[in-house]
Amino acid sequence: LSHKETNKPLLSPPLLFDFNGEICAFKIHGLEAPFEAVVLNGTSGEGQLRARGLVDCELQKEYTFIIQAHDCGAGPGGTGGKKSHKAVVHIQVNDVNEFSPVFREAQYHAAVTEGKIYDSILQVEATDQDCSPQYSQICNYQITTTNTPFAIDRNGNIRNTEKLSFDKQQQYEVLVTALDCGQKRSTESVAVHIDVKPVCKPGWQVSRGRRWCKRQGGRKMEWSGIIKGHVVPPVSCTLRKKGAI
Ligand SMILES: [Ca+2]
Ligand SMILES: [Ca+2]
Incomplete structure (x- = not known):
């Protein structure tokens, strides 16, 4: 089941109840879930489960409910019908990568002493609101500023790639973007200001x-x-x- 899609076959294998006679309805019990089951073929007992509205994995990742098949009954209006055994349906909503990473801070500041190589000057961090690890974890950070004596690793740690000189430059600004594991990039870069201390x-x-x-x-x-x-x-x-x- 894909999130934000409706009117597509949702079950594989299809909903199938073995009955002697005709199936008139499938009933879903015990859930106010946005699903309905319709009869495709009353004779074969084949039906289809559909979403009645949008399902969103950020709101709910999983649904579990019970479904029962009803035959057409004998009396007028289908009264006196019989029901199948109860079957449990478990639905997992797949994620769509619609959220971009967002940095926790509006900007970052750090200070370094000139003439030193740092393993980590500071760490930046971005988050992502998607529901699955694939689309919500941050897989990479990148520095978009060119010709800068800084590098960043996949955990967001910024280091200097050469010794800095206070006499040469006292402050640097580095722009950083984040990518989730689905390669969706943060819509806005974050500025990292690094002061060089003498x-x-x-x-x-x-x-x-x-x-x-x-x-x-x-x-x-x-x-x-x-x-x-x-x-x-x-x-x-x-x-x-x-x-x-
Ligand atoms: Ca995402
Ligand atoms: Ca999503």
Whole structure:
């Protein structure tokens, strides 16, 4: 049975009750389900089960109900008829891939330290409202931004493919899409903003005074400064070797 389809043969093998005489009706019991059974051939006892309306696997995945065949009876108007044994019908509604993956967040932010390769800078996540694993699980994430020093794996983990330099670029924007396992792509990409933080180099003044370290007693150094009008929080630095700075 395919979801959102009606008036198609639904049972295989067809509904078939073996009777002596004629079958006048099939009755469905114990369910307010959107199904009906019609007699195709009263003599052979063949019938067809149909959906009365739309069935939607996102609303209900399975139906189970009982069906009985009624003969035409002997009296006027078919009274005094006999019924077959009760047969159980189990219907599973197949999924249609009508939903696209949607990211949990409207956008993502992360910060990395320059000069490092990260296994995972951050993880993005998309979900999908379809009812089956095939059409609701996310099988792949892709970065659509070209010439970017970032890559993404199938679990949504973003990593950098090369060491980043604060002096070269301080912020990156990467666009990411998600694909469900039926290859349906998210209708909207999500933006991932990645800030590059400078590494503090003790005693080494860089880029015309944009960043520097101050000695703070002993071997600990602390960096503080203002970059392009933004006050940057102090970064702890370690003096590696006396005289090597
Ligand atoms: Ca889907
Ligand atoms: Ca669906």
